[in-house]
Amino acid sequence: MSMINYASREINCKIVYYGSGLGGKTTNLEHVYGKVSPDTRGKLISLATETERTLFFDFLPVDLGTIRGFKTRFHLYTVPGQVYYNASRKLILKGVDGIVFVADSQIERMEANQEAMQNLYDNMAEYGYDLTKMPFVIQYNKRDLPNAAPVRELQTALNPGWEVVDAAKHRVTPDPWHAGENLVEKLSSGEWIERAPYFEAVAVSGEGVFDTLKAVSKLVLKSLA
Amino acid sequence: MPVGAASWSFTEDDFGAITHSLQRFLHECNARCCLLVDRTGQLVATVGEQPKFDPTAFATLTAADFSANDQLARLIGETDFNSLFHQGEKESMYLADVARRVILVVIFDNRTTLGLVRLKMKHTVDELSKLIEQVFQRGAASGPGFLAGADDEIDKLFQ
Numbered sequence: 001m002s003m004i005n006y007a008s009r010e011i012n013c014k015i016v017y018y019g020s021g022l023g024g025k026t027t028n029l030e031h032v033y034g035k036v037s038p039d040t041r042g043k044l045i046s047l048a049t050e051t052e053r054t055l056f057f058d059f060l061p062v063d064l065g066t067i068r069g070f071k072t073r074f075h076l077y078t079v080p081g082q083v084y085y086n087a088s089r090k091l092i093l094k095g096v097d098g099i100v101f102v103a104d105s106q107i108e109r110m111e112a113n114q115e116a117m118q119n120l121y122d123n124m125a126e127y128g129y130d131l132t133k134m135p136f137v138i139q140y141n142k143r144d145l146p147n148a149a150p151v152r153e154l155q156t157a158l159n160p161g162w163e164v165v166d167a168a169k170h171r172v173t174p175d176p177w178h179a180g181e182n183l184v185e186k187l188s189s190g191e192w193i194e195r196a197p198y199f200e201a202v203a204v205s206g207e208g209v210f211d212t213l214k215a216v217s218k219l220v221l222k223s224l225a
Numbered sequence: 226m227p228v229g230a231a232s233w234s235f236t237e238d239d240f241g242a243i244t245h246s247l248q249r250f251l252h253e254c255n256a257r258c259c260l261l262v263d264r265t266g267q268l269v270a271t272v273g274e275q276p277k278f279d280p281t282a283f284a285t286l287t288a289a290d291f292s293a294n295d296q297l298a299r300l301i302g303e304t305d306f307n308s309l310f311h312q313g314e315k316e317s318m319y320l321a322d323v324a325r326r327v328i329l330v331v332i333f334d335n336r337t338t339l340g341l342v343r344l345k346m347k348h349t350v351d352e353l354s355k356l357i358e359q360v361f362q363r364g365a366a367s368g369p370g371f372l373a374g375a376d377d378e379i380d381k382l383f384q
Contacts, residue, residue, distance in 0.1 A: 003267045004234035004371055007241075011371075012267045042281045047289075056293075059266075059285045065382045067375055072382070075266065075285070091292040095265030097232075214383045221379045224232065225372040 001095035002224060010071045013220050014095055015213075018120050019102035020112035021053070021081030024141040027203040028102060029060045029076055032213060035206065036062055054080040056088045064217055074217055081116065090123045098135035098220040099124075100212055101196075102203075103158055105140050105148035110157055117158055132162045135219030138198040139212045144205070151200065161193030169194075177215065233263075234371070235360050240270065242356055247272040247329075250349040254342045256333035257316075261353070262287045263327050276332070283330075291320060291328050310339065321346055324354040326361055 003012040017025040026046070033044045040063040047056035058078040063071055079089040101120060103113045124131045140154050164170060164184060170192045173184035177197060184194045197215055201208025235243075247259050251273045258273030260280065266288035268280050276283065295305045309320040319331045319342050329350060331342055372379065 001263070001265050002232035003263060003265075003269075004232060005240075005269070006234060006236045007239075014265055014267075043279050045282050045285065056289060059282065061281050067372065067378050067382060075281075087296055088293070091289070091296065094292065095263075218379060218383045221372060221382075222376065225375055225379065 002097050002220070004070070008071075009069055010073055011067070011221075011224070012073045012075065013097040013217075014075045014077065015098040015100065015216055015220065016092055016096045017076065017078040017100045017102055018089075018093075018116065019081055020104060020109060020116040021083075023081055023102045023104040023109070023113075023116075024201075024203040025078035025081065025102045026052075026054055026058050028100070028139070028141075028201075028209050028212070029058050029078055031203060031206045031209045032062060032076065033060055035210070040064075053082065054078055055085070056080065057092050067221065072217075072221065074220075076213075083115070083119075086119065086123070089119070090126065093123055093127060093129075096129070096134075097223070098216045099131065099137075100216050101136070101138045101158070103138060103140050103154060105142045105154060106145055107147050107149040110149060110154075113154075113158055132194070135216055135223055136196045137212060137216045137219070138196050139201050139203075139208065140198060141201045141203050141208075143200045143207075144202045151198075155195070155198065159195050159198060161195040164192040164194050177211070232371070233361055235269070239356065239360050243270050243353065244272055246349055246352050246356070250331075250345055254331070254333070254345040255337040256331045256342055257336075259329060259331045260284065260287070261323075261327055261329055264288055264291070264325075269327060287320065287328055287330055291322070308343075312339075319343065319346065321350050323350055324357045324361075326357050327353070329353065 017028055019025055029044060042061035045059040049055050060076045062074050064074055065072055077092050079092045101117060121131055138159050140151060142148060172182050175181040175183045183197060186192050199208050199212045201212060203209055251259060258276055260271050261269040262284040263269055266285035268284040271280055294309055298306045307322040311318045316332060316334050321329045323329050333342055
């Protein structure tokens with residue numbers, strides 16, 4: 001739930017990094033924390049177990065610049081990935097403005113990714129939010145690992161696209177981040193579908209981390225336009 | 226707006242009215258400072274002594290604290306806990322729900338008592354509830370479009 005504060009001239013938005021356990025959500029935030037100037041970010045808060053597994057959430061506030069004289073403040077959160085922490089995972093989604101789904105590219109983690117994606121849809125639906133109508137991007141992390149599944153397979157499993165019912169939106173929309181690919185297109189069956197934008201990443205080295213953050217932040221601000 | 230959560234905004238007048246109410250409350254109960262935080266963890270206002278801690282992080286943890294306690298309440302058959310109290314050796318905190326939208330946090334030391342804070346808080350919560358309800362009703366009525374026409378500016382920000 002974005003909050004526009006006319007007194008301090010700030011726009012505050014909430015972005016949640018979601019995904020299965022050990023997928024790299026916290027690593028994304030740690031990289032952003034390490035790279036962004038201390039003037040434009042706050043403290044990184046981690047509510048983690050002794051073994052550094054996220055227990056409740058990680059939190060990092062960052063300023064991404066000024067629009068119309070308003071400072072844009074993004075509050076980045078991660079959720080605990082492990083299945084049994086669903087109660088706290090759901091709490092973090094409350095009032096979310098944009099979602100990054102961090103998928104672990106390793107072929108062995110395919111099932112865990114799918115389970116986490118289903119869990120995301122379910123938890124969002126319980127709040128009455130429609131994931132297909134809000135800023136949502138997918139990050140395929142750990143692309144450097146030898147057992148990483150091909151992106152095409154990950155797309156088929158995690159981002160097959162949802163049906164576009166509104167006829168006004170039945171027009172091919174190219175994917176601005178991948179030449180030759182489309183975000184909205186017509187299948188050979190005649191059905192129109194839309195996919196979430198996706199990004200390849202290696203969060204430990206920072207590759208793709210800012211591309212993902214920029215994309216979701218931009219979508220969030222455009223949703224206010 | 227068929228996306229996720231709706232947005233809400235408050236003007237300088239809203240901010241003035243909120244601050245005025247909180248200042249009076251602080252004066253009456255002799256607490257150190259109070260913060261108003263929305264349920265998603267965003268800081269709305271700080272009144273009184275400027276806190277030495279990071280107020281943004283504090284706001285986030287406050288909202289998480291309240292959310293977790295709401296769930297605990299449900300587990301024992303309550304709908305929610307509308308107030309929470311954390312007692313420290315020197316500093317204590319009292320948190321109260323305001324209209325199910327925001328949380329009022331009061332930080333106080335031994336210059337006052339929990340009893341006085343609670344007593345004076347009730348009136349302030351009622352007053353703030355009315356203000357916040359008005360803000361949210363207006364926010365829902367005005368709908369989206371705050372950044373309408375700012376597409377170019379948004380694009381430039383991310384170049």
